[in-house]
Amino acid sequence: MAADTRGDLETMEESENGTAVEPQVKYRGWKAMPYVIGNETFEKLGNIGMASNLLVYLTTIFHLKSVTAATTLNVFNGTTNLATVIGAFIADSYLGRYTTLGWACIASLMGMLVITLTAGIPELHPAPCIRGQQCMGPTTLQLAILLIGFAFLVIGAGGIRPCNLPFGADQFDPNTGAGKRGINSFFNWYYFTFTIAVAVSSTIIIYIQSEVSWAWGFAIPTILMFLACAFFYLGSKIYVKVRPEGSPFTSIAQVLVVAFRKRRLKLPAEPEKSLFNPPHASSLVSKLPYTNQFNFLDKAAIVSHTDEVGPNGLASNPWRLCSIQQVEEVKCVLRVIPIWSTGIIYYVAFSQQHTYIILQALQFDRHLWRGSFEIPAASFTIFPMLALTIWIPLYDRVIVSRLEKFTGKEGGITLLQRMGIGIIFSVVAMIISAVIEDQRRRHALHRPTIGIAPSGGAVSSMSSLWLIAPLMLLGLSEAFNMVSQLEFYYRQLPENMRSVGGSLLFCGIAISSYLSGLLVTIVHHTTEAYGKENWLAEDLNKGRLDLFYVLIAVIGVVNFFLFLAFAKWYRYKGLDDGSDTDLEGEQVLQC
Numbered sequence: 001m002a003a004d005t006r007g008d009l010e011t012m013e014e015s016e017n018g019t020a021v022e023p024q025v026k027y028r029g030w031k032a033m034p035y036v037i038g039n040e041t042f043e044k045l046g047n048i049g050m051a052s053n054l055l056v057y058l059t060t061i062f063h064l065k066s067v068t069a070a071t072t073l074n075v076f077n078g079t080t081n082l083a084t085v086i087g088a089f090i091a092d093s094y095l096g097r098y099t100t101l102g103w104a105c106i107a108s109l110m111g112m113l114v115i116t117l118t119a120g121i122p123e124l125h126p127a128p129c130i131r132g133q134q135c136m137g138p139t140t141l142q143l144a145i146l147l148i149g150f151a152f153l154v155i156g157a158g159g160i161r162p163c164n165l166p167f168g169a170d171q172f173d174p175n176t177g178a179g180k181r182g183i184n185s186f187f188n189w190y191y192f193t194f195t196i197a198v199a200v201s202s203t204i205i206i207y208i209q210s211e212v213s214w215a216w217g218f219a220i221p222t223i224l225m226f227l228a229c230a231f232f233y234l235g236s237k238i239y240v241k242v243r244p245e246g247s248p249f250t251s252i253a254q255v256l257v258v259a260f261r262k263r264r265l266k267l268p269a270e271p272e273k274s275l276f277n278p279p280h281a282s283s284l285v286s287k288l289p290y291t292n293q294f295n296f297l298d299k300a301a302i303v304s305h306t307d308e309v310g311p312n313g314l315a316s317n318p319w320r321l322c323s324i325q326q327v328e329e330v331k332c333v334l335r336v337i338p339i340w341s342t343g344i345i346y347y348v349a350f351s352q353q354h355t356y357i358i359l360q361a362l363q364f365d366r367h368l369w370r371g372s373f374e375i376p377a378a379s380f381t382i383f384p385m386l387a388l389t390i391w392i393p394l395y396d397r398v399i400v401s402r403l404e405k406f407t408g409k410e411g412g413i414t415l416l417q418r419m420g421i422g423i424i425f426s427v428v429a430m431i432i433s434a435v436i437e438d439q440r441r442r443h444a445l446h447r448p449t450i451g452i453a454p455s456g457g458a459v460s461s462m463s464s465l466w467l468i469a470p471l472m473l474l475g476l477s478e479a480f481n482m483v484s485q486l487e488f489y490y491r492q493l494p495e496n497m498r499s500v501g502g503s504l505l506f507c508g509i510a511i512s513s514y515l516s517g518l519l520v521t522i523v524h525h526t527t528e529a530y531g532k533e534n535w536l537a538e539d540l541n542k543g544r545l546d547l548f549y550v551l552i553a554v555i556g557v558v559n560f561f562l563f564l565a566f567a568k569w570y571r572y573k574g575l576d577d578g579s580d581t582d583l584e585g586e587q588v589l590q591c
Helices: 033-051 054-060 066-095 097-120 140-169 177-212 214-234 248-261 295-301 324-346 348-354 356-362 377-407 415-446 464-492 495-528 545-569
Strands: none
Touching: 033 097, 033 140, 033 177, 033 214, 054 066, 054 177, 066 097, 066 140, 066 248, 066 495, 097 140, 097 214, 097 495, 140 177, 140 464, 140 495, 177 214, 177 377, 177 464, 248 295, 248 324, 248 495, 295 324, 324 348, 324 415, 324 464, 324 495, 324 545, 348 415, 348 464, 348 495, 348 545, 356 377, 356 415, 356 464, 356 545, 377 464, 415 464, 415 545, 464 495, 495 545
């Protein structure tokens, strides 16, 4: 692996004949983690703390209509997730992960500072509403400054989200056992810090914003983001900084174009021996063996009578002749896409914990032990995070070592197996949610109620604590599937596309959010067409939210069997067709 490392790695060594050679990379491993994890923790605390309560800020301080505010935030969140593709492309192709992360952290800090100023300076937000008079909306200048803050946050997230995970993994030597174990632990702890950030932001920071001061509520995330920048740059001298090797998308495009041009040519009897296979020069991307999947792409490496090879052994025109290495890198990408697609469908279940589970909680009895304290409905989203917070350290430090002794495999079980278990847990969580909602609705319709919900429906006397079980199960599902997805993309895509791999999860979440919205719209209009209350009525007592959960569970079951088929078909990166290693046999879930 090539690394642009400064400090004690900056001096180039010389060989006996006086020519410069690449220095030996010194992986610091866990010594670099205080800076990496410190940066990630404070960055997440800052960004999530800033974004968690923006809907309330836009409607109460900027006096935007709820529809306008919701639309603005949907565009902001969608753009933020999709911007990760651009950030990953820039990191892998031009700047490298270290430089991209550094500038992205500064961009996020600038965005938070701008939004904090809109809250702290009276001239930068509309005047408070006067009772009996219509609230004044924001001026063009006030709205423009707010949008500038949003733009900086989009730029920052576009660079941070796809890069911080692979950058942390870059600090471990992937060629040693200790390094591999370090990477596995780092992925778990990365997601652990995320859950802590969500938990703190969903409680303490939101409380300060809503009950104390918006200026202080935004200033605290801004200060946390400043600490994230400080942690990042303090570790600069000991980081391993992987150099970009040019755009990986150019190589993908070359393979597709050349394969199409040579589509009429016939493949040789022994492709691995006859196709164009020049010396492997990259110190970053590992040499990949030939595989017989996607054979139509192999035609890009057929040497025809019109192709020219330069004196260095490389193709004179890469748009007319590609190497086996280039073809195999494209195959890696194509193999990952089916697994990634199942992640999009999988995340539909999680979209409900931020919408209908909150509405469901509003029609439960949320009082604790018959006391006066009532749990805020939005606070129930903390329980999946709580399950993650408890499970990840337990799994990483206790369960993995025992599983490894039992199975004899690194990590105990494979990434695909962990992802499959996560899908099963999400299906079970939806079924339990359906059963609980059916019981809640029966209580509300046939037993004494305790009040009226904001939707106008009766509040059931059934305790809201029943919601904890499916929510905790969703948290465990996320620990198995989402963490494994992150590590899967990192390991299975070519090394020069690791930042792109980091963006895949966020793109999947963005698409899943749109898919969930489409599903809600279809169910709403379809069930309403029969002249009865639709499944997703404003008053859940008149609807059938339990059937909606069952529908999601059925979709999850179909998705699970698709995942099984894709997992069985999948071939791990670096395994040739004749390989008889344990990894190849581990592809199929042993359920």
